[in-house]
Amino acid sequence: MTDYESSTxxxxxxxxxxxxxxxxxxxxxxxxxxxxxAVIFLTATPQHHCLVxxxxxxxxxxxNHSIPLEEDDTRGGVLVPSxxxxxxxxxxxxxxxxxxxxxxxxxxxSVATEGCLDGWVxxxxxxxxxxTTEWNLVCDESWKTPLTSSIFFLGVFTGSFFSGQLSDRxxxxxxxxxxxxxxxxxxxIQLFSSSWTMFCIIHFVVGIGQVSNxxxxxxxxxxxxSPRVRTVFSTLGMSVFFGFGYMMLxxxxxxxxxxxxxxxxxxxxxxxLMPLWWFIPESPRWLLSQGRVEEAVAIVKAAAxxxxxxxxxxxxxxxxxxxxxQKKTPHNFCDxxxxxxxxxxxxxxxxxxxxxxxxxxxxxxxxxxxxxxEYSCHCLLCSFTQRNKPPWKRILELFPFGxxxxxxxxxxxxxxxxxxxxxxxxxxxxxxxxxxxxxTDFTHKLGVFGHNT
Numbered sequence: 333m334t335d336y337e338s339s340t341x342x343x344x345x346x347x348x349x350x351x352x353x354x355x356x357x358x359x360x361x362x363x364x365x366x367x368x369x370a371v372i373f374l375t376a377t378p379q380h381h382c383l384v385x386x387x388x389x390x391x392x393x394x395x396n397h398s399i400p401l402e403e404d405d406t407r408g409g410v411l412v413p414s415x416x417x418x419x420x421x422x423x424x425x426x427x428x429x430x431x432x433x434x435x436x437x438x439x440x441x442s443v444a445t446e447g448c449l450d451g452w453v454x455x456x457x458x459x460x461x462x463x464t465t466e467w468n469l470v471c472d473e474s475w476k477t478p479l480t481s482s483i484f485f486l487g488v489f490t491g492s493f494f495s496g497q498l499s500d501r502x503x504x505x506x507x508x509x510x511x512x513x514x515x516x517x518x519x520x521i522q523l524f525s526s527s528w529t530m531f532c533i534i535h536f537v538v539g540i541g542q543v544s545n546x547x548x549x550x551x552x553x554x555x556x557x558s559p560r561v562r563t564v565f566s567t568l569g570m571s572v573f574f575g576f577g578y579m580m581l582x583x584x585x586x587x588x589x590x591x592x593x594x595x596x597x598x599x600x601x602x603x604x605l606m607p608l609w610w611f612i613p614e615s616p617r618w619l620l621s622q623g624r625v626e627e628a629v630a631i632v633k634a635a636a637x638x639x640x641x642x643x644x645x646x647x648x649x650x651x652x653x654x655x656x657x658q659k660k661t662p663h664n665f666c667d668x669x670x671x672x673x674x675x676x677x678x679x680x681x682x683x684x685x686x687x688x689x690x691x692x693x694x695x696x697x698x699x700x701x702x703x704x705x706e707y708s709c710h711c712l713l714c715s716f717t718q719r720n721k722p723p724w725k726r727i728l729e730l731f732p733f734g735x736x737x738x739x740x741x742x743x744x745x746x747x748x749x750x751x752x753x754x755x756x757x758x759x760x761x762x763x764x765x766x767x768x769x770x771x772t773d774f775t776h777k778l779g780v781f782g783h784n785t
Contacts, residue, residue, distance in 0.1 A: 336617060339648055340632060345558040347639030354565055356612050357553040358573040363601040364546045365577025370598050371481045373585040377464045379455040382418035382448035390428045397434035398424055400445055416471035420444040460589040467528045476528055483532045487539020495544035499551060505614040508548035514541035516602035523592050555615040620648065
């Protein structure tokens with residue numbers, strides 16, 4: 333739509349309408365940042381060891397030595413209780429009844445071991461309850477923990493492909509709020525999961541809704557806002573609000589240590605965002621592409637009223653003939669590589685996004701809050717929540733050079749993330765217009781890229 337910008341130029345660039353759309357759409361990305369790393373806390377694996385039934389009536393000595401010791405390579409070879417084995421109960425009960433002492437009368441290295449046939453005992457000092465402790469996803473079942481995260485991001489991957497197509501067909505606003513609803517409802521349904529399999533199936537659907545509402549909000553903002561404002565919106569606005577939600581989850585998880593209650597907290601932002609339906613308009617560009625000119629005109633006139641501007645009598649008449657031609661021109665994934673200009677932009681953006689996907693994100697996604705200092709590695713602000721440390725030391729740990737520690741490492745990774753995000757933003761400009769290379773939303777290029785594509 334080559335003349336859309338000129339047809340709506342009378343609205344200005346930063347009136348009350350644009351401010352409202354900007355901040356409300358950015359606000360929707362808080363829920364995405366809030367939920368994207370939730371799987372880290374939902375699947376956290378606390379310290380654990382085999383359960384030894386109390387009805388065995390073992391002596392105190394054998395109760396304390398019922399779990400064999402193993403070297404922990406992560407702690408410099410320190411001997412720690414085994415997490416997956418115990419001494420064979422029949423043997424140690426026999427030793428206990430005969431009054432033999434472990435390590436004195438019995439050489440523990442010669443005692444047979446067995447698996448945790450009666451379950452596990454979990455340390456609750458960090459997480460009171462996770463899906464790992466709920467369904468014992470440890471030892472032989474430990475492979476299910478990383479698979480849970482993979483299934484969620486498989487849903488994100490799936491939603492990335494279909495969200496653009498759905499928003500093309502049904503509208504950006506409908507897809508945005510429908511996916512917010514899907515994310516909220518299915519997150520609440522997860523509360524009633526009776527098995528790991530059920531949890532993962534629902535988690536897949538949550539992943540679909542999680543990314544779809546972000547894509548829809550991103551496209552909606554770039555289509556409504558003026559060129560200069562949409563540049564800030566797409567490169568800074570969405571990222572800052574997303575990052576805010578990203579930081580708030582560790583704070584919430586610090587106070588909510590039960591996985592079911594944490595799911596309630598994850599659904600809450602989505603539910604609170606639903607009333608924004610009455611304040612966020614549909615994209616006039618999309619309405620025009622569907623031939624719904626009257627609705628597009630009504631939105632633009634409402635925007636003019638909010639900005640205290642008198643709209644012209646005729647707004648989109650020069651675009652009517654162009655709309656007739658564009659409506660007959662289908663677009664698909666191949667258009668991302670069709671021309672030299674778009675092909676270069678697409679490949680560049682794919683490579684730029686690959687950097688955080690294979691460097692920073694895996695460090696975050698596969699970290700375990702049970703192995704950190706009170707969640708500090710997931711949020712810089714959480715360095716102030718570390719107990720048993722004086723305030724001055726907590727403040728110093730914010731500086732990685734010279735002070736070290738887990739928090740310092742996280743600050744370094746934060747710097748890396750900022751550099752990567754900045755490099756992404758540099759590629760989001762092209763001759764004064766914002767560009768993006770999401771393959772599912774390329775059909776909006778006529779309104780977003782401008783006419784020199």
